[in-house]
Amino acid sequence: MIQLIKATTKTDAHTLSLLAKEIWEEHYTAILGEQQVAYMLANLQSETAIFNELTQGKEYFLVQSNHAIIGYLSYQLLPDQLFLSKLYLKQSERGQGKGRLLIEKLKDIAKKNKKEQLVLTVNKYNMNTIAAYKKFGFELVKEQVADIGGGYVMDDYVLQYRLIKKSGTSRPDSKEI
Template identity: 40%
Template sequence: MDGLSFVIADTEETLEAVERLAYEIWNEHFPSIIGQAQVDYMLEKFSSLAAMQNFQKEGYMFYIMKSESHHLGYFSYKLEKKMLILSKLYVHADHRGKGIARETMKFMGAIAKKEGKLTVRLTVNRDNLGSIQAYEKMGFEKISEVVMDIGGGFVMDDFVMSVAIDKLISFTK
């Protein structure tokens, strides 16, 4: 996508922009998948300003995907021993299907390769079919399933997906 840039969210102001994006995107996309009560719970627990500031202390990086003056979405990752853990990748509904996720993966693949990581790993809700298909098109494969209690009476029922850095980079060129 022309004009796409990635802006690191490392200030209170930019993290608040991520928080606003999260609330908008999640409330548009996820109620039909996990229900509004779980959306509300997960936004507070994982995407509030305070939650993101705590995640930053654990090594997570947050970015805004931007085109000119529009915020298109956001993503977050953490570098671990041999992999880049993609924690969040959310594109605003108005901008899905335009190659933004692919360009974001190219960006993260370059970071992972530079840092000597071998794979990119993520979790995705097993009922989030559009995202699963998009990840599979980029070379990700389902490697396991996980059901995680996240508190509040809710669970995350996810596939764990992974792709080798070299495969991801060759795909996204």
């Protein structure tokens, strides 16, 4: 059983930063390189950065399974969407359907809050994760490049999952990835 434990304290921020270090170094070093991962951990996923986001109203959750912390996620409720900022699982927990369960939980949260869609960004070269999101029903909306400082960018796809289907609409701006 998967549980979401809301992060609220400095101690939670510390735990989240340790999880980020473990997961990001293992998963993203091959995609982004060691230096960019170190930069992002220090500037975006440090204890201080996470605690600042918590105090500014961003929702962070520790993901627990069988009484063990296996990952974390973060989202924001925006006017018409739930924006999934982060969903990271330890390597040993991937490929077991836990990501799908978390997406289902997020869909429920979005529906309860009357949101039309889930939206997320994913690195263009993170092929396994892109394939998983596509399998979960997400579609490509656009590409975006965001400057994160230090000479680094996030080169992402923006994906969406529509909770409320609009009849008769097509997506001319989407393309197969």
